[in-house]
Amino acid sequence: MSGLSWSHMSHRQRIASIVSSLRPLRPRVPFYRLPAHSVPTLWFLYRGLLRASPNSNVRAHIQELFRRHRHLTSPVLTKVQLEKGHRWLDAFNQAQKGDERLRAVLERFGRLIDARRNNLRMRRIVDDSLAWQHRLLNRPIVTGALFKPSLNNGPLPRLKPQPDHISGMIHKRRVARAKRIVRQRALFSQLEDLHIEAQFEHKLAETGAPFVRSFSGPHLAQWKSPLDASLEKLVAAFDRDTARAARPTPPELVKQLKAARREKVANKTREREREARGEVLTATRRRSRLGFPAHVLARWSPEQRKANLLARRSVGEVGYVGQVKRALGYKIPPEEDRVDEATRERLDALTEELRRVNESRRAEEYAGSANGARL
Structure with missing residues (x-):
């Protein structure tokens, strides 16, 4: 049995030695860091495409494609792009050698790239202008109110809308203070445990039992020194928070x-x-x-609804609006007649003339209707 097992193992080793030479080895570094990939790609493909480009638009497009795909780490996707690049290089070389069809295709391709770049440029200009208008409409404005000082911020002007960096600063300080509180409690707990251990060793030494001190005596100060240093830093941070909250405007x-x-x-x-x-x-x-709550509108009559909505939605203080607001109790001064005597006399004369003209027209209409009735 032992001979058979040994022969079986030797046979497997012989097969493994034959197969191992055929098995592909996986490199220890990524493929894009191997000179076998970077040197042909940059010095043969990229350089050849730039030299064989039919015009500047195609050359700029090739540079853009290489910049876009420079971060590819997938061998499959990289292989697809490299095969496409080699097909383009073959087409460029054939066009340089005199292929008229490829020359026409590449010229048309250059015009398409130029039109696309112009469209992208115009789109970028429009997007930038819209973004600038959005920033203008949403720029922070000082409202005149004071952002009162607290543990997380000093005195600041109240801005509307509030900038993101101020909100981020306050949030970061809140999180940091919460972490400091947790850290301080942990340090206090460790100090308490340390004192309990030192007290236990001290009582054990009073009984006369032989043992080696680890926490009491001269060792206590060594254990406490790093904890006290950390606590001093935390207390200094809390003092800075308190000073920030008490900072005058x-x-x-x-x-x-x-x-x-x-x-x-x-x-x-x-x-x-x-x-x-x-x-x-x-x-x-x-x-x-603007309106009123439903339970308030339900208690009002249609006239009251109309008057209250009119007074709430209007800014005028004269005429019918002023009359309605005075009836509702708004503090509006009475209307003043700001017309001088000469203007009043002229307006009275115009009113009297208009009255006479209207009376004469009504009389003519009445006379005409009476004659028509006789006929």
Whole structure:
């Protein structure tokens, strides 16, 4: 049995030695780092394509393709792109040798690439302009309110919308403070365990039992020193948080907030004046959509609904709107007659003339209808 087993093992080793020479070896480094791949690709394929390119558009397109696929790490996908590149190189060489059909195809290909680059350029210009408009519409504006100091931030101006870097700063500090609290509790627990161990060794030494001290005596300070150093760093970080929360508002920030409040009032005043002239603004549309809760509307009559909605959605203070607002109790001063005496006399004369003209026309119409009835 032993002879048979030995012969069987030798036969398997002989077969393995024959097959191992045919089995492909897997390299220890990626294929794209092997000179057998990089040298032919760069010095033969890429250089040959650039030299044999029929025009500048095709040459720029080849450079773009190589930049796009330079990070390929899949052997299968890389093989596909290399085969395509070699087909292109053969076509370029044949066109240089005088193949008229390939020359025409490559010229048309160059024109298509040029048109595509122009379209991409125009699309990029439009996208950049739209992105710039979006940034202008959503740029942070100082509202005039103060972002009060806290453990995570000092005094800041309230911005609308709030920038992402401020939100990220506050979030990062909150997470860091929570981690410091957990770390501090762990260090306190370790110090407590250390003192318990030292107290146990001290009591054990009082009984006279022979043992080697590990935590009590001179060893206690050695164990505590790294823990105390870590606690001092954490306490310093907590002190910085407390100082940040107690930081006073700088005078420059106060001036900036006051200027923003004045500008806000002036802006709203200009907005109301534009609405009074009849312009429909974003604020006008937003106000037109304002309403009252359903349980409030259910208690009102149709006239009350109309009056309250009119007063809420309108900014005017004269005429019918002013009359409705005064009836509802709005604090609106009474209307003033700002017409001088000369203008009033002229308007009265025009009113009297208009009355006489209307009376004469009604009399003529009445006389004409009476004559028609006689006939």
